Amino acid sequence: MKDLSSSEIRQMYLDFFKSKGHTIMPSASLVPVDDPTLLWINSGVATMKNYFNGSVVPKNPRMTSSQKSIRTNDIENVGRTARHHTLFEMLGNFSVGDYFKNEAIAWAWELLTSDKWFGWDPEKLYITVYPDDDAAKKRWEEVGVIPDHIVEADDNFWDIGEGPSGPDSEIFYDRGQSFNNLAEDDPESYPGGENERYLEIWNIVFSQFNHEPDGSYKPLPRKNIDTGMGLERVVSVFQNAKTNFETDLFLPMIHATESYSDGKKYGQDPKLDVSFKVIADHSRAITFAIGDGALPSNEGRGYVIRRLIRRAVVNGQKLGIKGAFLYKLVPVVGEVMKAYYPEVLQNSDYIAQVVKSEEDRFNVTLADGLNLLNNLIADTKKKGESEINGADAFKLYDTYGFPVELTREYTFDEHITVDEDGFKAEMKKQRDRARKARNSDNSMGVQTDVLIGVKSPSEYVGYTQLEVNDAKITDIVADGKLTDATEGELAQVIFDKTPFYAEMGGQVADKGDVLDENGNLIATVEDVQHAPNGQNLHTLKLHHGIKVGDQVTLKVDAHFHSKVKKNHTATHLLDQALRNVFGEHTQQAGSLVEPNYLRFDFTHFGQVTDEDLAKVEAIVNEKIFEEIPVTTKVTDQATGKKMGAIALFSDKYGDKVRVVSVGDFSIEFCGGTHVKNTNELGLFKITSETGIGAGTRRIEAVTAGDAYEYLEKHDQVLTNAAATLKSQQVEEVPDKIQQLQEQIKTLSNKAESLEAKLASQQAGAIFDNVQDVNGKQLITGVVQVSSMDQLRQLADTWRQKQLSDVLVLGAQVGEKANLIVAVNDDTIKAGVKAGDLIKAISPKINGGGGGRPNLAQAGGKNPAGLQDAMAEAAKWLSNLN
Numbered sequence: 001m002k003d004l005s006s007s008e009i010r011q012m013y014l015d016f017f018k019s020k021g022h023t024i025m026p027s028a029s030l031v032p033v034d035d036p037t038l039l040w041i042n043s044g045v046a047t048m049k050n051y052f053n054g055s056v057v058p059k060n061p062r063m064t065s066s067q068k069s070i071r072t073n074d075i076e077n078v079g080r081t082a083r084h085h086t087l088f089e090m091l092g093n094f095s096v097g098d099y100f101k102n103e104a105i106a107w108a109w110e111l112l113t114s115d116k117w118f119g120w121d122p123e124k125l126y127i128t129v130y131p132d133d134d135a136a137k138k139r140w141e142e143v144g145v146i147p148d149h150i151v152e153a154d155d156n157f158w159d160i161g162e163g164p165s166g167p168d169s170e171i172f173y174d175r176g177q178s179f180n181n182l183a184e185d186d187p188e189s190y191p192g193g194e195n196e197r198y199l200e201i202w203n204i205v206f207s208q209f210n211h212e213p214d215g216s217y218k219p220l221p222r223k224n225i226d227t228g229m230g231l232e233r234v235v236s237v238f239q240n241a242k243t244n245f246e247t248d249l250f251l252p253m254i255h256a257t258e259s260y261s262d263g264k265k266y267g268q269d270p271k272l273d274v275s276f277k278v279i280a281d282h283s284r285a286i287t288f289a290i291g292d293g294a295l296p297s298n299e300g301r302g303y304v305i306r307r308l309i310r311r312a313v314v315n316g317q318k319l320g321i322k323g324a325f326l327y328k329l330v331p332v333v334g335e336v337m338k339a340y341y342p343e344v345l346q347n348s349d350y351i352a353q354v355v356k357s358e359e360d361r362f363n364v365t366l367a368d369g370l371n372l373l374n375n376l377i378a379d380t381k382k383k384g385e386s387e388i389n390g391a392d393a394f395k396l397y398d399t400y401g402f403p404v405e406l407t408r409e410y411t412f413d414e415h416i417t418v419d420e421d422g423f424k425a426e427m428k429k430q431r432d433r434a435r436k437a438r439n440s441d442n443s444m445g446v447q448t449d450v451l452i453g454v455k456s457p458s459e460y461v462g463y464t465q466l467e468v469n470d471a472k473i474t475d476i477v478a479d480g481k482l483t484d485a486t487e488g489e490l491a492q493v494i495f496d497k498t499p500f501y502a503e504m505g506g507q508v509a510d511k512g513d514v515l516d517e518n519g520n521l522i523a524t525v526e527d528v529q530h531a532p533n534g535q536n537l538h539t540l541k542l543h544h545g546i547k548v549g550d551q552v553t554l555k556v557d558a559h560f561h562s563k564v565k566k567n568h569t570a571t572h573l574l575d576q577a578l579r580n581v582f583g584e585h586t587q588q589a590g591s592l593v594e595p596n597y598l599r600f601d602f603t604h605f606g607q608v609t610d611e612d613l614a615k616v617e618a619i620v621n622e623k624i625f626e627e628i629p630v631t632t633k634v635t636d637q638a639t640g641k642k643m644g645a646i647a648l649f650s651d652k653y654g655d656k657v658r659v660v661s662v663g664d665f666s667i668e669f670c671g672g673t674h675v676k677n678t679n680e681l682g683l684f685k686i687t688s689e690t691g692i693g694a695g696t697r698r699i700e701a702v703t704a705g706d707a708y709e710y711l712e713k714h715d716q717v718l719t720n721a722a723a724t725l726k727s728q729q730v731e732e733v734p735d736k737i738q739q740l741q742e743q744i745k746t747l748s749n750k751a752e753s754l755e756a757k758l759a760s761q762q763a764g765a766i767f768d769n770v771q772d773v774n775g776k777q778l779i780t781g782v783v784q785v786s787s788m789d790q791l792r793q794l795a796d797t798w799r800q801k802q803l804s805d806v807l808v809l810g811a812q813v814g815e816k817a818n819l820i821v822a823v824n825d826d827t828i829k830a831g832v833k834a835g836d837l838i839k840a841i842s843p844k845i846n847g848g849g850g851g852r853p854n855l856a857q858a859g860g861k862n863p864a865g866l867q868d869a870m871a872e873a874a875k876w877l878s879n880l881n
Helices: 006-019 045-052 101-113 134-143 231-238 251-260 270-291 300-318 326-337 342-346 348-382 390-400 404-412 420-437 558-582 610-625 637-642 704-724 730-767 788-801 825-829 834-845 863-878
Strands: 023-025 062-070 087-096 125-129 150-152 163-174 198-211 217-230 467-478 481-483 490-495 512-515 521-530 536-542 551-556 588-593 598-603 630-636 656-662 666-669 684-693 696-703 771-773 776-783 806-813 816-823 847-851 855-860
Touching: 006 023, 006 062, 006 087, 006 101, 006 231, 045 062, 045 087, 045 217, 062 270, 087 101, 087 231, 087 270, 101 134, 101 163, 101 198, 101 217, 125 134, 134 150, 134 163, 163 217, 198 231, 217 231, 251 270, 251 326, 270 300, 270 326, 270 342, 270 348, 300 326, 300 348, 326 342, 326 348, 342 348, 348 390, 348 404, 390 404, 390 420, 404 420, 551 558, 558 588, 558 598, 558 610, 558 656, 558 666, 558 684, 558 696, 558 704, 610 684, 630 637, 637 656, 684 704, 696 704, 704 730, 730 776, 730 788, 771 863, 776 788, 776 863, 788 806, 788 816, 788 855, 806 834, 806 863, 816 834, 816 847, 816 863, 834 847, 834 855, 834 863
Parallel strands: 023 062, 125 150, 776 806
Antiparallel strands: 062 087, 087 217, 125 163, 163 198, 198 217, 467 481, 467 490, 467 551, 490 536, 512 521, 512 551, 521 536, 588 598, 598 696, 630 656, 656 666, 684 696, 771 776, 806 816, 816 855, 847 855
16 A cells, blocks of 8 residues: 555545546635535535536536535534544545546556556446446446446435436445444444445445436536545545554544643543544534634534534533633644645634634533533532433533533432433434435426527627627527527627626626617616636617627626726725735625625624724725726736735636736736726725624625715715714814713713702602501502603612511603612511512512512503502502411
């Protein structure tokens, strides 16, 4: 077996398929882009849905990748099995309508067995095939697989809902009986069985059917290849590791964790080994997820990160680790993965900051969880029971991060068990909910062929001109079908050249008109998107019939276009300004460029102050006023990166890229339209800033005339305020407002003083009216006060003067009724509690309340019932035994 590192194995796989004409695709962000069906990117093919469903035609139908992925549906198995992980890398090769079984099988065998590549012993490889897939079985035999190493399996059919599906072949590596957890003659001891001997390392899917919405299967217009090879598993074979965790992908985190523990070592205790593995696995997942812009929260992706951090922290405690430690593993993960993911190490300080903050928060939560567990134990004993129910155990697990085995450990010493069947039932409910939410997670979408074959060239000329007088219609789609002519109301049309920008990168599509040779209106352009082969596809509202070959004039709405490009350039200035103010960890998380405003989403851990926004706004306006030329250059990606251009991680870039530079202030890859000089923006004004999710903020802003109108409206408001305040100058408004606030404060103090005197006078009369009820002295009364605070002050005066045993006061404050009950200490000992009395009388005011034995209060919606409440108090007291 070759002695290779994980980095060398990954690169060897990619290099092999590159030698077979495949384009190496970069590993996409774990956070899906424009795909609401996925919580995380969970496979290599998940990033290529648009290619497989036919909505986009790839430049090269042969692709290969090593895609970082996250799956958390089996999180409780992580650390307990040899191969379960939350984050893993999926090596894959893909063919979109190009090669099929013959090539895919031959290349797989070559990679695995050729001395130039993996060089594995063919005797150790087994293949499973779908029973009806005779072509695959025959091809495996042709490339050299030993016939009795080919196993038929009924479940070798890949189908995850609507879209491409088909038979698959799984490849297993025989690690020998010494690795097995079963007897050699066990019924499950075979390739594909539930055992540790035969390790599945590769799955090759032959997509040849469309799973239709009606449940039927029809042959695909283009057959595809989709494969997945788990890097962690392959590395364990090369490095002869018992499990994936004894490889160079995990051992550095395990050894680092050993140094934080109280002397515990990996390999000494199987139970503690689980904790080491959980920490190593979860540290990778949270590091990559946060690096890709996700942050801990109580929902969605954020909840997954929070749960992983909590689970790792709890396992750290089992190892005797006190305080935050997980954040220290972030740079360790970065070092392990830097060969292919250098950005992780570059952003490790920021990622570690986020992790430590969450760890610190959880230490408080963990204490709360222990308190809850102790209370559950006490309540269980009090009831004379000996078992904590499953729902409570699940709450500890789900809310506080307590695995059920940890709860069991805490309760064992108290001779209390845990209803694990009930716990499993609750866990199943959660999985069922998650499964329902994932029903369409991996569905590729039914493959459509309407525009796949349309390859008519179409040139976009909108960067330099907004009108084309000799455009020719090359293709028409009407009623979902290609046609040579249409008289309908709507149609999708491709022209041989067009000035209309197709929506992309957050910039909306251009609008405008289609005219005939005499200047008459033929159609209105309502939208422009990209066709599968990249042409600009125009959605037209037709006023007259059209046909292929018609020569027309295309005229973009110049005013609309101008406003959009100003706002687009503003997003570039804003992007860099945010980096300058908040740091390089800030990333664009989405944008929308409309003619009347721009919206810009960005990642940031923490709040954004008004002072921060003022700094950002000032920087953008400074660059506008400096009148900086905006230039573009078309080059290759490598050259663009050398220029310092920022690339959005979520965007895909071709061999040629367009670099937009605003002097040396902002340099980005961008295909959008822009002004020629920043002075065209005139003015930039932020109109709002808010949080839209965990770690994601949103800024909305306006430029040019819209910015002027925004400021003009605010200026008018200020002018009107000055007139109302009788100020000669608007500059005097703040001082006038401050003077009014001081006057209001003075008058409020006087009013409160007068109200207190009035309340005191009322109290004098009320306090003199003492009733003797059932051997207790009772004072009741309805007073005129302005707040519950004044009622409490009267109760304090009553208590200081020891005027009676019980006090009940009521007051109408605005539209509501308030009640207060006070009881002295001796009366409490006799069994009279303020909380009980307030509950008895509060229904009279249509309200409710509560409090301590010596003081309680209530509020209600029926002030007319205050006197009835007083009478009810006397009645309640008289009936008290």
